[in-house]
Amino acid sequence: DGGITQSPKYLFRKEGQNVTLSCEQNLNHDAMYWYRQDPGQGLRLIYYSQIVNDFQKGDIAEGYSVSREKKESFPLTVTSAQKNPTAFYLCASSSGLMSSYNSPLHFGNGTRLTVT
Amino acid sequence: AQSVTQPDIHITVSEGASLELRCNYSYGATPYLFWYVQSPGQGLQLLLKYFSGDTLVQGIKGFEAEFKRSQSSFNLRKPSVHWSDAAEYFCAVGVMGGGNKLTFGTGTQLKVEL
Numbered sequence: 001d002g003g004i005t006q007s008p009k010y011l012f013r014k015e016g017q018n019v020t021l022s023c024e025q026n027l028n029h030d031a032m033y034w035y036r037q038d039p040g041q042g043l044r045l046i047y048y049s050q051i052v053n054d055f056q057k058g059d060i061a062e063g064y065s066v067s068r069e070k071k072e073s074f075p076l077t078v079t080s081a082q083k084n085p086t087a088f089y090l091c092a093s094s095s096g097l098m099s100s101y102n103s104p105l106h107f108g109n110g111t112r113l114t115v116t
Numbered sequence: 117a118q119s120v121t122q123p124d125i126h127i128t129v130s131e132g133a134s135l136e137l138r139c140n141y142s143y144g145a146t147p148y149l150f151w152y153v154q155s156p157g158q159g160l161q162l163l164l165k166y167f168s169g170d171t172l173v174q175g176i177k178g179f180e181a182e183f184k185r186s187q188s189s190f191n192l193r194k195p196s197v198h199w200s201d202a203a204e205y206f207c208a209v210g211v212m213g214g215g216n217k218l219t220f221g222t223g224t225q226l227k228v229e230l
Contacts, residue, residue, distance in 0.1 A: 004159070006159075009157075031216060033216075040125070040222055040223075041222060042120075042206060042220040042221055042222040042223055043160075043206070043220040044220075045217060045218075048216075048217070058217070090159055090160070092159075092160075094216050096216070103216060104150065104162050104165060105160070105162070105216065105218065106162075107159030107160045107161070108159050109157070109158050109159045110157070110158065110159055112157075
């Protein structure tokens with residue numbers, strides 16, 4: 001079955017360390033996204049990518065970095081510059097970026113990152 | 117910029133009872149509207165979407181939503197709730213020409229009492 005795989009499901013890091021979250025999709029989707037979810041705040045867009053080797057900042061990109069070297073992969077690095085990195089991170093993809101209605105988001109099952 | 121408000125943080129209903137989850141949006145034109153559901157520790161699944169046409173849209177799992185332009189609302193309904201419907205529900209809005217960048221509400225946590 002096609003879908004989005006996020007790994008690991010739980011991740012623990014010490015403060016000051018960078019950590020990379022994996023996101024792989026086999027839906028042949030062009031666009032991929034990273035969202036952060038905090039209790040009571042809904043989902044906030046971190047980064048998105050419309051095509052390989054291209055990505056744009058979302059609403060809360062500070063302290064994060066991404067790469068898009070392959071169509072199926074969009075890893076997110078949470079750097080030590082991110083002040084409050086503990087959160088639930090969701091990766092999503094869509095067939096295109098032109099219309100949210102015609103190409104709705106498909107989500108992975110998320111990675112819960114805890115930084116102490 | 118568009119915004120979404122889900123005024124109810126938590127809702128509890130008895131199994132078999134009807135359900136209505138509220139969603140209000142703010143946008144100058146007709147937006148794209150979505151309802152997503154999230155089970156604990158999982159990603160989000162699309163329940164239904166609306167842009168134009170019939171203001172009552174049917175989705176998966178027996179859910180429906182009604183768009184009311186005069187009230188800027190897109191409330192989610194289900195006639196008879198099942199225990200498996202317990203989850204968090206998110207309303208989201210997208211705009212024409214805005215690509216696939218959605219604005220999500222803060223979510224409503226649904227608890228179902230047996």
